[in-house]
Amino acid sequence: MTYERDNEVAIEDHFKDFGGDAYAGRKYPDKSTEVLTMGIERLHADPALFAEQDPEYFTFVVNTLRGVVK
DSSP, X not given: OEEEETTEEEEOOSGGGGTOOGGGXXXXXXXXXXXHHHHXXXXXXXXXXXXXXXXXXXXXXXXXXXXXXX
């Protein structure tokens, strides 16, 4: 599913179910997204809540920042 807002297109997923926002799936012409950026924002705002709400996403963000590739 996608949404469009102010000429922006994003892929909606189950991010809201885990405390996130569909904006993380925003699509850019070069196929990049806001997944890591939005994860870093959540990590900064409340790391414990982020880890509780979405442990898989939390681990992805932390490991990416640490340079751990899995």
